[in-house]
Amino acid sequence: MNKLIIGRYLPGNSWVHQLDPRTKLLASFYFIAIVFMANTWLSYLVMFAGVMVMIAASRIRIGFFLRGVRPMIWLILFTVGLQIFFTTGGHVYWQWGWLHVTHYGLINGAYIFCRFVLIIFVSTLLTLTTQPLSLADAVESLLRPLRYLHVPVTELALVLQIALRFVPTLMDQTTKIMNAQRARGVDFGTGGLFQQMKAVVPLLIPLFVDSFGIAEDLATAMDARGYRGGDGRSKFRVLAYHSRDWVAGGSMIVLTALLLLTRR
Amino acid sequence: MTQAIEIAHLNYQYPDTPRPALRDVSLSVASGEWVAIIGHNGSGKSTLAKNINGLLAPGSGTVTVGGELLTEESVWDIRAKVGIVFQNPDNQFVGATVADDVAFGLENRGMPRPEMIKRVDSALAAVNMTEFATREPARLSGGQKQRVAIAGIVAQTPDIIILDEATSMLDPAGRQEILSLIRELRAARPLTVVSITHDIDEAALADRIVLLNDGEIVETGTPAEIFRHGEELIDLGLDVPYAGRLKAALAQRGVAVPAAYLDAEGLVDYLWTLHSTM
């Protein structure tokens, strides 16, 4: 689990790190959307060049991104395989019953592979350069218009923020309780399904009890510090766009233009 | 002198429990005073703290803070005047980063952002945590988290700070850190402190110690008066001061020792004088 790269934050101070999280979130979604418009070798080359520029600007070693692809490799190869064996059209290189490898099939397979890699690179870049908290801020800010539909955006944001803040605490607690139960002779992750489910009980119950304890303490502390709901609260964290965010936005437009020029 | 806290005939019983947690507790704390409340676990100490700022509503009796009677209407006013540092450093850390946590109480009061930034900065400076402003709680020690909790209270410029076993989960270095911080803060401006504790060093800093047993105040006195109990202190929920332990060991071996309480320095002086008579 610790070897998973995607979803982790790598502290830094690069140009990409300093972008407003809303910019990064919107740009990532936008990039992922336009990846699907690429349909020539040249257009994929443009997209790869775009990602490489972003990665260079983040000053994070390319190895991190390649490692991000690794856990997904079987899913990718499976999808690529489907494309190769089931796409018809063009010269047929090989055939066995209803399975065949065609010219178009190979090209489509290669395209799908590129798409996966591009999408993983960009999402990895987003999470490596943006703290989960900043992402939560960005989501809150972007969803703010929903307040007019009486969606309690600020309360939801606080819940999300507190949930994120307690992730490390609960991970820590999970490790501690697992260790304590292993020391009492529990084997996690061995034996049949039933045995494994049984082994989880001594972990889950203490974890629930502990979480309720934390929730109670936290509610008391919030109460003592004058929390009475979202109304009338001011905000300490605010997001602000800077010139580099406009540069980033402009770059996305340039990228789109190049993509349109190079696709069929 | 004005009274910071005035508690009169307070009773409190938790729902579904056989006996009251607090029985007819009356206590007044002068403005600027440091009062330690001691008692073994389950003696009602934390219940008392939670009654002072209305986290629990008195069953009967009254609580007055800074001249204002605690009622459903005044409770938010009073919470702004009374800050509590709780026992578990992790479970009271609301903010995602140090600065966010310090700002939490100010946000609740709807303070304009420029004023908030000023207050957060100066509160962090007051607890020596400025360089940690953007840190996440997972990367802080217990002592540092408690300092942040104190900064959150300092930022609200309260009159009263309650330490509800705030040092009990810290290592000795963290404990020392918090106690010297509270002393520094008191030197800078008048601050009433109510500390609920088992720690002898923390209790010794108080002007007055209140001894609670089974929900009742059984004794009130200066640290010297209370520490005279010697070995009994341990059953009353406090460590025995070292000088007291040594005195008992010497008395057992036939050395004449004074009945009055002596601190470590006092005992050294006394023993040296005794030695000189040989």
Next chain:
Amino acid sequence: MDITFDHVSYTYQAGTPFAGEGLQDISVTIHDGSYTAIIGHTGSGKSTLLQHLNALLKPTSGTVTIGDRQITSETSNKNLKPLRQQVGMVFQFAENQLFEQTVARDIAFGPKNFGVPEAKANALAEQMVTLVGLPASVLSQSPFDLSGGQMRRVAIAGVLAMQPSVLVLDEPTAGLDPAGRRDMMQLFAKLHREQHLTVVLVTHQMDDVADYADHVLVMDHGRLVKTGTPREIFADPVWLTANQLGLPKTTQMAMALQRRGFKFAELPLTTSALAAALLPQLPVKAGERDE
């Protein structure tokens, strides 16, 4: 049962970009029947070291020998149970591990995992609950209805019920009130004395080190920086203070007395030792000298 560390190093999340050093080149033996204290400030590697004592962690390099079992980075996770049974571990805030419906079942949980028959495990539960100073009436209660201090005792009973020959304690008295702390430390001392349990104690309380331990390991930044008897460790107050480790209260007092002119052949570690050392230097009421 001896536990021996031979050039043990441990790296957290080895092989990832988030790797961190846990232990560096530790070589030491914890002897059968000893009472060993491990001291060092928070983050010095004490907890990492502890987790090697029953193979919850395996060394990245080097060998840990627990009784006749050798644990290296290559050791498989299978068949570690006999070892876990022999090395009982009481974690910090051990009450967090309780989960069963009744106290009796929670205490019997460990033994049953190690293959003790139900009836025998229940008998152990009854025996251990009394040993840790709780009334037998709690056996049928839910552990979650007990006070924090009582829950801690139930958790300790649950580890003792495994009948380990080594008892590892990670700050077992943290958060307890003074009477609770005293009772608990006396319980461990009794187990050590009467049942010859090997005890490994991680603590910040130098008084407990002085009162109970016969061997001390000092950790700093993942390294073992000093080992010796309490007397040897506490003989260097300057070094201890520089490393923010503090001294037993007795030793502090003795140093204050020494500065005043009292003489000590060596700095006493316990209250009774200090009183005994002072006695010849003080006038005593006639006929009362008892030593």
